Amino acid sequence: MEESLEKKISLNPPVKTPHEVSSLYSPLSLAYIGDSIYDLKVKNFVVSSGNMQPEKYHRIVTGIVSANSQSEFIKDYMDNLSEDELAVYKRARNSSPHTKAKNASLQDYLMATGFEAVLGFLYLSGQHDRLDEIITQSLIFRGVIKV
Numbered sequence: 001m002e003e004s005l006e007k008k009i010s011l012n013p014p015v016k017t018p019h020e021v022s023s024l025y026s027p028l029s030l031a032y033i034g035d036s037i038y039d040l041k042v043k044n045f046v047v048s049s050g051n052m053q054p055e056k057y058h059r060i061v062t063g064i065v066s067a068n069s070q071s072e073f074i075k076d077y078m079d080n081l082s083e084d085e086l087a088v089y090k091r092a093r094n095s096s097p098h099t100k101a102k103n104a105s106l107q108d109y110l111m112a113t114g115f116e117a118v119l120g121f122l123y124l125s126g127q128h129d130r131l132d133e134i135i136t137q138s139l140i141f142r143g144v145i146k147v
Contacts, residue, residue, distance in 0.1 A: 015126035018084050025124065027092035031113045034120030039065050041135050045144070064142050067104035070112035073138045080137075085118045092117030 016024065042064050046057055063069060074089070081089060093114035101109040122131040139145045 013124055016124060018121070018125045018127075021121055021125045022084070022088060025120070027088065027095045027117050028097060028113070030088060030117040030120035030124070031092050032116075032120065033123060034116035034118065035065075037123045037131070038070075038116060038119050038135065041132075042139070045139060060144075064139070064144060067101040067109045067112035069142060070115045070138075071104070071108035073141045074111055074115040076141060077134070077137060081118065085121065088121045089114040089118050 021030070039061070043057070043061050046060050046064075078086075078089075091114075093110045095110075095113065097109070097113060100106060101112070104112070119131060119134065122128070122134070136145065140147055
């Protein structure tokens with residue numbers, strides 16, 4: 001009998017040290033996974049906050065995860081990044097992406113790419129508490145979570 005797909009593919013990446021993550025993955029790879037993690041965690045928060053029509057979920061989530069919103073947040077949050085996080089952010093922000101956001105300036109897009117790379121870095125290095133802390137702060141910044 002063929003081995004199940006679940007046994008062949010681990011949906012949770014093996015935890016690597018921050019140094020390994022920084023050296024194994026390009027900044028744009030980190031941003032790619034970070035974008036997905038951010039989107040999923042924000043969607044999870046919004047959906048768990050109450051039942052509504054999918055269009056309303058979409059409108060709320062896109063307002064939070066847009067490049068413009070991410071850029072505004074990271075400008076405000078920059079001083080709270082660790083040395084490793086700041087290095088990852090700068091590498092990604094200074095990268096040369098082959099695409100551009102439809103509704104954002106190049107500067108905002110690059111800053112958002114840096115932000116997403118930090119999230120990808122934290123996820124792949126197993127720093128999940130820190131990842132959740134930054135995402136929570138972004139939701140507070142957008143006024144989604146009231147303090």
